[in-house]
């Protein structure tokens with residue numbers, strides 16, 4: 001069954017077929033598909049950022065996550081029953097030459113897995129994009145759906161794991177399978193200096209990635225916390241509590257705390273820090 005995209009009105013199946021006209025779909029009919037962890041390693045190498053986004057968006061290397069993301073896309077939450085669901089991996093999104101990388105855990109089942117854009121269409125994204133807008137990094141204070149006119153300048157948002165996982169918990173094997181996509185993307189962002197890690201999972205993945213890339217990890221190993229800072233070569237990791245409902249409803253993370261993190265990020269690696 002096809003349903004209308006909430007903004008463009010065009011009809012799509014769920015999951016959305018690659019290169020079928022979804023706003024910002026990076027895939028083309030010829031985009032190669034990784035079906036194994038070894039193929040992720042191969043396909044993540046030797047391509048530019050546009051092609052990397054395309055290859056990520058059609059990856060099928062983790063059977064459990066492929067099944068889950070597609071099941072969610074097919075069953076849908078009742079409140080979104082009239083919409084098509086993306087149901088594919090969610091590539092990085094934002095400025096192609098950023099100074100700031102915002103790293104999350106994974107797409108939300110009914111957020112990024114529905115809209116096709118990271119942190120878009122859920123409560124966490126409402127908090128994050130509002131803060132990005134207040135920090136002068138996002139065109140709009142909201143991020144409702146792909147094709148909504150949102151644009152980032154100076155920042156790019158990535159997920160450590162590109163497919164929505166059950167209970168927001170990828171397995172260590174899935175985390176490691178997806179790592180080559182993240183490593184390749186970081187290597188293709190030469191101006192990036194600050195990696196803002198939303199939550200302990202992202203912090204851990206960022207430390208692993210930069211260590212694997214040969215950057216020296218401080219001893220003792222830096223511990224995640226809100227406002228924690230760690231320097232590895234030319235990168236600075238900055239920790240923030242994740243803007244999950246669990247944290248924002250309880251007041252563990254406030255809008256002011258999030259604003260302070262973006263001020264700190266700019267001081268650590270903004271365009272003036274060269």
Ligand code: SF4
Pocket residue numbers: 040056059060061062065066089161162163174177178181
């Ligand atoms: Fe591919 Fe990553 Fe999704 Fe696994 S989690 S299927 S490696 S995009």
